[in-house]
Amino acid sequence: MEKQFIFEQVKEMWNNSIAFNSLLGFNITEMTEEHAEIKFNWQDKLMGNPVQKILHGGVTASVLDMVGGVVISANMISRIAKPDHKKIADKLSKLSTIDLRTDFLRPGKGETFIATARIIRHGSKVAVARMELHNEKGEHIAFGTGTYMV
Amino acid sequence: MEKQFIFEQVKEMWNNSIAFNSLLGFNITEMTEEHAEIKFNWQDKLMGNPVQKILHGGVTASVLDMVGGVVISANMISRIAKPDHKKIADKLSKLSTIDLRTDFLRPGKGETFIATARIIRHGSKVAVARMELHNEKGEHIAFGTGTYMV
Amino acid sequence: MEKQFIFEQVKEMWNNSIAFNSLLGFNITEMTEEHAEIKFNWQDKLMGNPVQKILHGGVTASVLDMVGGVVISANMISRIAKPDHKKIADKLSKLSTIDLRTDFLRPGKGETFIATARIIRHGSKVAVARMELHNEKGEHIAFGTGTYMV
Amino acid sequence: MEKQFIFEQVKEMWNNSIAFNSLLGFNITEMTEEHAEIKFNWQDKLMGNPVQKILHGGVTASVLDMVGGVVISANMISRIAKPDHKKIADKLSKLSTIDLRTDFLRPGKGETFIATARIIRHGSKVAVARMELHNEKGEHIAFGTGTYMV
Numbered sequence: 001m002e003k004q005f006i007f008e009q010v011k012e013m014w015n016n017s018i019a020f021n022s023l024l025g026f027n028i029t030e031m032t033e034e035h036a037e038i039k040f041n042w043q044d045k046l047m048g049n050p051v052q053k054i055l056h057g058g059v060t061a062s063v064l065d066m067v068g069g070v071v072i073s074a075n076m077i078s079r080i081a082k083p084d085h086k087k088i089a090d091k092l093s094k095l096s097t098i099d100l101r102t103d104f105l106r107p108g109k110g111e112t113f114i115a116t117a118r119i120i121r122h123g124s125k126v127a128v129a130r131m132e133l134h135n136e137k138g139e140h141i142a143f144g145t146g147t148y149m150v
Numbered sequence: 151m152e153k154q155f156i157f158e159q160v161k162e163m164w165n166n167s168i169a170f171n172s173l174l175g176f177n178i179t180e181m182t183e184e185h186a187e188i189k190f191n192w193q194d195k196l197m198g199n200p201v202q203k204i205l206h207g208g209v210t211a212s213v214l215d216m217v218g219g220v221v222i223s224a225n226m227i228s229r230i231a232k233p234d235h236k237k238i239a240d241k242l243s244k245l246s247t248i249d250l251r252t253d254f255l256r257p258g259k260g261e262t263f264i265a266t267a268r269i270i271r272h273g274s275k276v277a278v279a280r281m282e283l284h285n286e287k288g289e290h291i292a293f294g295t296g297t298y299m300v
Numbered sequence: 301m302e303k304q305f306i307f308e309q310v311k312e313m314w315n316n317s318i319a320f321n322s323l324l325g326f327n328i329t330e331m332t333e334e335h336a337e338i339k340f341n342w343q344d345k346l347m348g349n350p351v352q353k354i355l356h357g358g359v360t361a362s363v364l365d366m367v368g369g370v371v372i373s374a375n376m377i378s379r380i381a382k383p384d385h386k387k388i389a390d391k392l393s394k395l396s397t398i399d400l401r402t403d404f405l406r407p408g409k410g411e412t413f414i415a416t417a418r419i420i421r422h423g424s425k426v427a428v429a430r431m432e433l434h435n436e437k438g439e440h441i442a443f444g445t446g447t448y449m450v
Numbered sequence: 451m452e453k454q455f456i457f458e459q460v461k462e463m464w465n466n467s468i469a470f471n472s473l474l475g476f477n478i479t480e481m482t483e484e485h486a487e488i489k490f491n492w493q494d495k496l497m498g499n500p501v502q503k504i505l506h507g508g509v510t511a512s513v514l515d516m517v518g519g520v521v522i523s524a525n526m527i528s529r530i531a532k533p534d535h536k537k538i539a540d541k542l543s544k545l546s547t548i549d550l551r552t553d554f555l556r557p558g559k560g561e562t563f564i565a566t567a568r569i570i571r572h573g574s575k576v577a578v579a580r581m582e583l584h585n586e587k588g589e590h591i592a593f594g595t596g597t598y599m600v
Contacts, residue, residue, distance in 0.1 A: 019197040020206035023173070047169040056170035057215045057247045062208020096254065097207045098426055099399065099447055101551050103249045103578055103595060105571045120593065121555050125425040126398055126449060128553055130593070143570065143580070145553060145595065147399055147447055149426060248576055249549065249597055251401050253428055253445060255421050270443065271405045275575040276548055276599060278403055280443070293420065293430070295403060295445065297549055297597055299576060319497040320506035323473070347469040356470035357515045357547045362508020396557075397507045402550045 006083060007031040007074050010092070014070070026063055028070055033078045036071035038063055038115045048108070055108030055141075060133055064144030065100050067117040068129035072148045075119055075127065096149045098126070103143040110135025126150065156233060157181045157224055160242070164220070176213055178220055183228040186221035188213055188265045198258075205258030205291075210283055214294035215250050217267040218279035222298050225269055225277065246299045248276070253293040260285025276300065306383060307331045307374055310392070314370070326363060328370055333378045336371035338363055338415045348408075355408025355441075360433055364444035365400050367417040368429035372448050375419055375427065396449045398426070403443040410435025426450065456533060457481040457524050460542070464520070476513055478520055483528045486521035488513055488565045498558075505558025505591075510583055514594035515550050517567040518579035522598050525569055525577065546599045548576070553593040560585025576600065 011028045014021065024046065030037035040063065048056030076091050077083060114134050121128035131144035161178045164171065174196065180187035190213065198206030223242055230237050264284050271278035281294035311328045314321065324346065330337035340363065348356030376391050377383060414434050421428035431444035461478045464471065474496065480487035490513065498506030526541050527533060564584050571578035581594035 013200065017200035018206070019195045020208060023195045024208075045169045045173045050163065050167035056168070056212065057250065058170060058174075058208060058212020061211035061215065061250060061252070062206065065207045065211065096257070097252075098428070099251065099253045099445075100207065100211060101249065101251045101401070101595065102211070102247075103570070103597075104247050105578070107246070120553070120590075128398070128555070140570075143595070145399075145551065145593070147553075248578070249595075251445065251551070253420070253447075255428070270403070270440075278405070278548070290420075293445070295401065295443070295549075297403075313500065317500035318506070319495045320508060323495045324508075345469045345473050350463065350467035356468070356512065357550065358470060358474075358508060358512020361511035361515065361550060361552070362506065365507045365511065397552075397554050399551065399553045400507065400511060401552075402511070402547075404547050404549065407546075 003078055006077055006088065010073065010077070020062070021066060024059060024062060026066060031070050031074050033075045034071070034119060036067050036074065036117045038067045038070070040113050042111050052107070053109065055113070057102070057104060060104065060108055060142045061100065061102045061144070063113070063115040064102055064131040064133060064142065065097055065146060067115040068131050068144065068146035069095060069097065069148065071117040071119050071129050072127045072150060075122060076150050094150065098147045098149055100146045101144060105143065106139060106141050108141050110137065110139070112136040113141070123150065153228055156227055156238065160223065160227070160238070170212070171216060174209060174212060176216060181220050181224050183225045184221070184269060186217050186224065186267045188217045188220065190263050192261050202257070203259065205263070207252070207254060210254065210258055210292045211250065211252045211294070213263070213265040214252055214281040214283060214292065215247055215296060217265040218281050218294065218296035219245060219247065219298065221267040221269050221279050222277045222300060225272060226300050244300065248297045248299055250296045251294060255293065256289060256291050258291050260287065260289070262286040263291070273300065303378055306377055306388065310373065310377070320362070321366060324359060324362060326366060331370050331374050333375045334371070334419060336367050336374065336417045338367045338370070340413050342411050352407070353409065355413070357402070357404060360404065360408055360442045361400065361402045363413070363415040364402055364431040364433060364442065365397055365446060367415040368431050368444065368446035369395060369397065369448065371417040371419050371429050372427045372450060375422060376450050394450065398447040398449055400446045401444060405443065406439060406441050408441050410437065410439070412436040413441070423450065453528055456527055456538065460523065460527070460538070470512070471516060474509060474512060476516060481520050481524045483525045484521070484569060486517050486524065486567045488517045488520070490563050492561050502557070503559065505563070507552070507554060510554065510558055510592045511550065511552045513563070513565040514552055514581040514583060514592065515547055515596060517565040518581050518594065518596035519545060519547065519598065521567040521569050521579050522577045522600060525572060526600050544600065548597040548599055550596045551594060555593065556589060556591050558591050560587065560589070562586040563591070573600070
C-alpha cells in the first residue's frame with residue numbers, strides 16, 4: 001500500500017469512528033509523518049463557563065492530545081516494512097499518551113480553531129510531539145507537548 | 151454568607167450551567183478550600199478509540215482541569231472579606247488555567263470515575279493544585295498538576 | 301546477589317562517581333524499588349541569585365531528576381532475573397529521562413534538603429516517578445514528576 | 451537609561467554574581483525583550499553518569515530555567531516607565547519560576563552548548579517562555595517550557 005493512501009484511510013476511520021472526536025466536532029484535515037492538523041468549529045456545547053463564549057480548557061487539551069497522536073501515528077505507520085491492515089492495526093493499538101502538557105496563552109475565542117502538531121522526537125519506544133492551537137484570525141491560543149508510547 | 155453555603159451555590163451553578171461539563175456528565179460532589187471531587191459515569195460518547203471501551207485522554211485532561219479549578223475557586227472565595235455575589239463573581243471571573251500537566255497511568259476503564267484535587271500552592275496571583283483520577287474499583291488512572299491564575 | 305546488596309553497591313557507585321552530584325553535594329541515602337531519598341546541605345555555590353540565600357531552581361530540578369532516577373533504577377534492577385554485574389550495567393545504561401516537570405512551591409531556604417521519590421508507573425518501556433523536596437524543618441519546597449525510558 | 455544599556459548591566463551582573471551559574475560556566479550572551487541566549491562549554495564536572503561524556507539532566511534543566519528567566523527579566527524591565535536602579539531591582543526581585551517542563555530529546559553530547567529562549571506569554575502576573583538547547587553542531591538536545599511569576 002502507498003503510505004499516503006494509508007494515511008487517508010486512517011484519517012477517514014478516525015474522523016468517523018472515534019466517539020469523543022465526533023462529539024466535539026474534530027476533523028483531521030492533514031496527516032503526514034511530520035505534520036498533522038485538526039480543524040473544528042465553535043459550538044455552544046464547548047463553552048467552559050456559564051457566561052463567556054470561550055472554549056473549555058478540556059477541549060483545548062483534547063484537541064492537542066489528538067493532533068499529537070495523529071502525527072505520531074503517521075510516523076509509526078511510515079516505519080512499518082510492507083504495511084498491511086493487520087500490521088497497521090497492531091501498531092496503532094500500541095499508541096497511548098504517557099503525558100501531556102498544555103500551556104494556555106489566551107482565552108479560546110473564535111469561530112474556527114486549527115490545531116497543528118509536529119514530531120520532535122522519534123523513537124522505537126517513545127515519541128514526542130509539539131502542538132499549537134490557533135483561531136481563524138491566527139491568534140495563538142495554546143501550546144502543548146505530548147509524550148506518547150509507540 | 152456562610153462559606154459552605156456559598157460553595158454549595160457555586161457547585162450548583164457550575165453543575166447546571168457549564169455546557170461542556172454537562173456534555174460530559176461531570177458532577178461536582180465536593181467543594182472545600184482544600185479538597186474537591188467530581189464524579190462521572192461511563193458513557194459511550196466518552197470513548198477515545200473505535201474499538202476499546204476506554205476514556206478519551208481529553209476527557210481525563212478535562213476532568214482534572216475542572217476539579218483543580220473547583221478547589222482553587224473555593225480557596226479564592228474563602229479569602230474574600232465579607233463575600234457577596236458581586237465580589238464572588240468578580241473573583242471567579244479572574245480564574246484561568248495557565249498550564250496543565252496530565253500523566254496517564256492506566257487505560258481509563260471503568261463504570262464510574264472519581265476525580266479529586268487538593269491545593270498545593272496558595273497565592274495572591276497564582277495557585278497550584280494536584281489532581282488524581284480513579285475508577286470505582288480504586289484503580290489509579292491518571293495524575294495531574296495545574297497552575298492557575300487567581 | 302541479594303537485591304538490597306545490589307542497591308547498596310549502586311548507591312555507593314553513584315555517590316562517588318557521578319561528577320555533577322559530587323559537585324552539588326548530593327548523597328543518596330535510600331534506594332529501594334518503591335522509594336528513594338537524597339540529602340544535601342546548603343552551600344553558597346548553590347545560590348540562585350546574588351543577594352538571597354536561596355537554592356538555584358536548577359539545583360532543585362537536578363535533585364528531583366536524580367532521586368526519581370534512583371527509585372526507577374532500583375525498580376529496574378529488581379525485575380532482572382538472576383542479576384549479575386553485566387546485566388545490571390546493561391539495564392542501567394538504558395535509563396534516561398524523557399521529560400521532567402518541576403513545580404516550585406516556596407523559596408529554597410534551609411540548611412539541609414531532603415529529596416524523596418516514589419514510583420507511580422512501572423513498565424517495560426517507560427516508568428514515571430513523583431518527587432518532593434523539603435528542608436530540615438519539613439517545609440515543602442518543590443514537587444516534581446519525571447518520565448523515564450527504562 | 452537606555453533599555454539596551456540596562457540589559458547589558460543586568461547581563462554583566464548575573465554573569466558575575468550568580469554563584470550557581472559561575473559554577474556551571476553559564477555565560478549570558480544575549481538579552482532582549484523577545485530573545486535570550488546562554489552559552490557554556492563542556493566540563494567534566496557536568497557529567498551525569500560515571501562513564502559517558504554526557505550532560506547531567508540537571509545541567510540541562512538549569513540552563514533552560516536560567517535562559518527563560520533572562521528573556522522574561524528583559525521583558526519586565528522594558529515595561530518599567532522611567533526605569534532606575536531601584537525600580538529595576540524591585541521588579542527583578544519579584545521574578546520566580548512557578549514551574550518548568552524539560553523535554554530531553556538527545557543525549558547531551560558536545561563541546562559548546564547554546565540555550566535560547568523566547569517569550570510566548572507576557573502578562574502583568576505571569577509570563578511563559580519556551581527554551582531550546584543545541585550543541586555546536588546544531589543538534590537539538592532539549593526543549594523546555596517555563597512559567598514565571600513576574
